[in-house]
Amino acid sequence: EAQVTQNPRYLITVTGKKLTVTCSQNMNHEYMSWYRQDPGLGLRQIYYSMNVEVTDKGDVPEGYKVSRKEKRNFPLILESPSPNQTSLYFCASSLGVRGRGFYEQYFGPGTRLTVT
Amino acid sequence: KQEVTQIPAALSVPEGENLVLNCSFTDSAIYNLQWFRQDPGKGLTSLLLIQSSQREQTSGRLNASLDKSSGRSTLYIAASQPGDSATYLCAVLSRSGGGADGLTFGKGTHLIIQP
Numbered sequence: 001e002a003q004v005t006q007n008p009r010y011l012i013t014v015t016g017k018k019l020t021v022t023c024s025q026n027m028n029h030e031y032m033s034w035y036r037q038d039p040g041l042g043l044r045q046i047y048y049s050m051n052v053e054v055t056d057k058g059d060v061p062e063g064y065k066v067s068r069k070e071k072r073n074f075p076l077i078l079e080s081p082s083p084n085q086t087s088l089y090f091c092a093s094s095l096g097v098r099g100r101g102f103y104e105q106y107f108g109p110g111t112r113l114t115v116t
Numbered sequence: 117k118q119e120v121t122q123i124p125a126a127l128s129v130p131e132g133e134n135l136v137l138n139c140s141f142t143d144s145a146i147y148n149l150q151w152f153r154q155d156p157g158k159g160l161t162s163l164l165l166i167q168s169s170q171r172e173q174t175s176g177r178l179n180a181s182l183d184k185s186s187g188r189s190t191l192y193i194a195a196s197q198p199g200d201s202a203t204y205l206c207a208v209l210s211r212s213g214g215g216a217d218g219l220t221f222g223k224g225t226h227l228i229i230q231p
Contacts, residue, residue: 033218043205045218058218090159092219104150105209105219107160 002027004108006091012114013081021076021111023091031094032074033058033105034066036087043090049074081115088112118143118210122222130230131198137191137225139206144184150219151180151191152205160205164191196229203227 004025013019025032033048035058045058049068063085065077074093078085089111095103119142129135139149148167152160164173164180166189172181179192193200203226207219 035219035221040223042223043207043219043221045220048218050217056217104162104165106162107152109159 002106004091004093004106006089006108006111008111009109010112012116014116015082016080019078019081019113021078021089021091021113023074023076023108024072025074025091025093025106026072027093027095027106028071029093029106030071030096031103031105032068033092033094034064034074034076035090035092036060037090037110038087046076046089081113083115086113086115118146118208118220120206120208120220120222122204122206122225124225125223126226126228128228128230129196131196133196134192134194135196135227137193137204137206137227139189139191139222141187141189141208141210141220143210144187145210146184147209149180149182149189149206149208151178151189152207154203154205154224156203163204198229198231201227201229 007022030051034046035043037043044060046064047058047066049055052068052071055066091108092105094105121140123138146168150165151163154160166173166182177194182189203224205224206222
């Protein structure tokens with residue numbers, strides 16, 4: 001089944017303890033992206049990747065890191081989480097964007113993160 | 117910077133009614149527009165994708181239109197059912213002010229279909 005998977009689905013952690021949220025897609029998509037969803041603010045893009053080893057900042061990148069060493073994986077890293085990063089996080093993937101065609105984006109099930 | 121607005125924020129209608137959800141965006145230089153459905157505590161399910169060169173897309177009881185020049189899209193739901201109850205999100209793919217290629221989302225319309 002074609003899908004985007006995220007792990008963990010739920011995470012409660014403490015301020016400053018490094019964590020990684022994994023994202024994987026099995027559709028051979030070139031484009032991957034991370035969003036966070038907050039009440040009253042909606043969904044906002046954190047980072048995106050056009051292809052392997054190519055990553056760029058979205059609208060709210062502060063406090064986050066990403067890497068794209070393999071096409072299928074795009075982990076989100078919080079080196080020193082803070083309470084304002086408590087949110088619902090979504091990973092998305094697409095066959096391509098921009099010059100390669102503007103395709104439908106598929107979203108993972110979400111990761112609910114609480115930082116105390 | 118691209119901004120997306122959805123009206124109304126919430127809507128409650130009896131089962132069987134046809135309804136229209138509205139979406140507007142400030143920068144007409146979009147690549148495409150996508151409508152999603154989000155159920156409580158769940159992820160996003162893509163409903164329809166309209167490329168910038170297209171005027172509308174249809175899937176079953178759903179029809180989405182796009183007027184890029186005026187910065188508007190509508191999602192039409194025919195013969196609504198209680199299972200249609202969810203939050204509907206509109207998102208445009210464009211080059212944002214910061215140079216990022218990504219979806220800019222509206223805050224959604226929370227739809228309740230009364231049995």
